[in-house]
Amino acid sequence: MTQEQCYLLGYIVKTHGTKGQVVFHLDVDYPDEYEDLESVFIEIKGELVPYFIENINIQKQSRAIVQIEEIDTIEKAQTFVGHALYMPLDTLDELEEDQFYYHEIKDFSIIDQEKGELGFVREVYSVSTQNLIALDYKGVEVLIPIVDDIVLKVNRELKQVVVQLPEGLLEVYTETHKADDSDQNDDEN
Known part of the structure; x- marks a missing residue:
């Protein structure tokens, strides 16, 4: 998957707790639409790497507390802070003619x-x-x-x-x- 085939979902802004959770900033109009998010691409050294999500808890102000599969320590989580999050373009809903992403x-x-x-x-x-x-x-x-x-x-x-x-x-x-x-x-x- 390339960046041209995806849209920017947001960023990992910080860690949360000691068990590897991170905080996503969801740069979207309706963060609640992502409450069932199962996977995400994380940009690592210019490449998009897929990760499965074990748990996501949407918070206020476009934030979500997220447990990513296999990220189970604060040390592992810290390596992801500042990385961009992407989703495939084909996951976007069709828009009305007068709307646009x-x-x-x-x-x-x-x-x-x-x-x-x-x-x-x-x-x-x-x-x-x-x-x-x-x-x-x-x-x-x-x-x-x-x-x-x-x-x-x-x-x-x-x-x-x-x-x-x-x-x-x-x-x-x-x-x-x-x-x-x-x-x-x-x-x-």
Whole structure:
């Protein structure tokens, strides 16, 4: 199994107790959907290695306490802290036409209804307060909130994300970048 055939499920963030349990941070919208998780791929030195799960207890804030098969000491568990967790893409549910998974829009072009093509999706940040699309616009990172009024649709065939950006959003980033360049030039003189 390769990373291209999988999606990022989350990370192992720390150990829990002394019997080899670890804490997963599940980087997904609905962590409760993983309460029956039977196996997971753990990235180890660039390779995805399958592991069976003996027990998973979903907690609040996208965390889960997990017992991985054959990991029965804190020493063994510590070796997995910081490693990424992956699941095969074919385990994802089919989405409605107007829905999308964040991982699938990476490298899609971003088309604003008024301004035309702006650039490409560089990354999607999933944070507790607001999910954001990172757009590389004229060499500057622009963060676009993922809300229905801004992200209008995703066209998988054309690999496009159609947006209607709020007035002034691009200027906030480009003007700030120009000011930073100006300050840097002043420092050099």
